[in-house]
Amino acid sequence: MTFFLKFGLEKIYFFYIIITGYLIVLSMIDIETKQISDIIILLLIITGIIFCIIEINKINIFEGIISFITAGFIIFLLNFFSNEKIGEGDIKLMAGLALPAGILFTLKIIFFSFILGGIFSLLLLISGRYRKNKSIAFVPFIFLSFILVSLIS
Numbered sequence: 001m002t003f004f005l006k007f008g009l010e011k012i013y014f015f016y017i018i019i020t021g022y023l024i025v026l027s028m029i030d031i032e033t034k035q036i037s038d039i040i041i042l043l044l045i046i047t048g049i050i051f052c053i054i055e056i057n058k059i060n061i062f063e064g065i066i067s068f069i070t071a072g073f074i075i076f077l078l079n080f081f082s083n084e085k086i087g088e089g090d091i092k093l094m095a096g097l098a099l100p101a102g103i104l105f106t107l108k109i110i111f112f113s114f115i116l117g118g119i120f121s122l123l124l125l126i127s128g129r130y131r132k133n134k135s136i137a138f139v140p141f142i143f144l145s146f147i148l149v150s151l152i153s
Contacts, residue, residue: 002151015056015100016150018047023143026093030139036089041096048099057100064099071098071106090138097146105149112145113138 003020007013022044029037045068051057052064059067072095079086098106117138124130 006151011054011056015051019044019097019100019146020143022047023097023139023146027137027140027143030089030137034087034135034137036087036093036139038089038092041089041092044093044096045099048096051100057102059100059102063102067098067101067103067106068095070103071095071110074107074110085135086138090142093139093142097142105153108149108153109142109145112148113141116144117141 003013003016022040026036026040029035048064052059052061072091075086075091075094079091094106094110121136
């Protein structure tokens with residue numbers, strides 16, 4: 001509803017609705033299993049390629065591929081330097097999301113994802129609910145950041 005109010009029935013509306021659908025499904029899977037479905041990521045990438053070809057988000061295929069590689073590399077570096085605290089699925093997701101979204105939009109999502117995830121983790125720590133060996137699903141923070149960046153951009 002919010003995307004409709006912001007964009008109307010422009011083609012960009014469908015970009016946001018479809019990507020939001022993928023992120024909702026991936027968030028639910030990540031919360032339940034702490035895994036990210038490679039099949040859904042592949043569908044996201046295929047959808048991203050189609051969006052780039054028709055330039056639904058004003059991102060052409062060349063920009064999409066550059067964004068894909070850049071976002072994937074950034075999250076890969078974060079994964080590497082955090083001793084794999086960030087999962088490989090998050091690398092694939094951010095790369096796939098960057099393909100149709102573009103690098104600037106994706107960098108904002110990365111930034112806000114870590115801010116929201118950090119706040120949530122801090123709240124868990126303060127409340128005493130955090131266990132040292134327990135991992136936290138990160139996709140919901142990517143999803144919330146996608147919504148946040150979409151509405152403020």
